[in-house]
Amino acid sequence: MSGFAALVARDLRLVWRRPGDVAVVLAFFIVATTLFPLGIGPEANVLARIAAGVLWCAALFAALLSLDRLFAADFEDGTLDLLLLAPWPLELAALAKCGAHWIVTGLPLAALAPVLGVAFGLEPEVLLALAATLLVGTPTLSLIGGLAAALTLGARKSGALLALLALPLCVPTLIFGAGAVEALATGGDFGAHLAVLAALALVALATTPWAIAAALRQAGE
């Protein structure tokens, strides 16, 4: 377990040394979401109706934006070999990398979303619900995105390929994430949607580390 903690700490420290990488992702999230109220116009009903979908899609794109460097940086400087050669399971290393990614993107995105939701005229309870769905849903994005990043490692145009691989797999999370907020606004069952979202995260947690590890071993050959 100490190797796992060390890897999370290392990745967080590397982000701390280069905060610009994360700042770009968050700035993209802010700019992309604020474009919608500007483009659609100040019709409160329409904006409140599309807010959850827009914020969720923008969060998904923002998370993907930062993923193509997740394993590529380690691949290029040779530290991926050290992870492959560490005397503990590579599956744990995959989980540590995705966990660190979630801490530096998923968490800030979930914290920023309610602030941006104000621009869409959302009620306070809906803003909180939005943050809750992102908090539960973004780990799935980091894990699935991590798998896509590992599979596209070493490929040319890996960024575009990564998005093409990861986006379809993120559809269920997107549907239930935006659907949960929608359900709260229309009197549906918010809890049930959130539970499905959590279940999706658990499925990703239970499957993707093995797939990522296999993809990384393949890339190491």
Added chain:
Amino acid sequence: MATSLLDVSDLACRRGGRKVFERLSFGLAAGELLALVGRNGSGKTTLLRALALLVRPDAGAIRWQGAEVRDEPEAWRGRLAWLGHLEGLKGDLSVAENLRMAERLRGDPSPDVGRVDAALAAFDLQTLADRPVRTLSAGQRRRSALARVMLADVPLWLLDEPLNALDAPAQAAFRAALGKHLAAGGLAIAATHADLGVPCRTLDLGIAAPQRAPA
């Protein structure tokens, strides 16, 4: 001759459909250094990667003290220190941070300060210890990577062109560190074009493997 700790028998590897080497057998006892020589493309790096289980061999066995290493890959990886053609250092971390981090990633939660300092001193890196690795020259990076290998304190070193980019004093430091490792009963396998300057056995992988394996 002492009994060998590491036994490789009938090892064969293919890369991209072509045979790199086959029926490769050798043994290595405590304190022995094996120099892998051969032309570019003769499979030196592939052999090192196969020994580290980074590349899956097509046939043959790699045994450590008689036990096939692929049966317990994690225990085997715990006995290896690796120096590839890439240094395996993070550019945004300092030299000392990189060394400590490499040890933590090997599973030692709090690397001993004295050992880290000794590894830094062995390669004359004390004055560079707090510099980010991205600001270092190629030779300084290579020395940092060698210090990482030395710090690992494991029985087997796998080194790919360890003398690359090293100047004369750094080569001497490397020879001293390698000599100490071997004297303590360690093993080392190094792919090299230059004379390592330490008594060693040599395995010649020959010229580049043919483009197509004979049918």
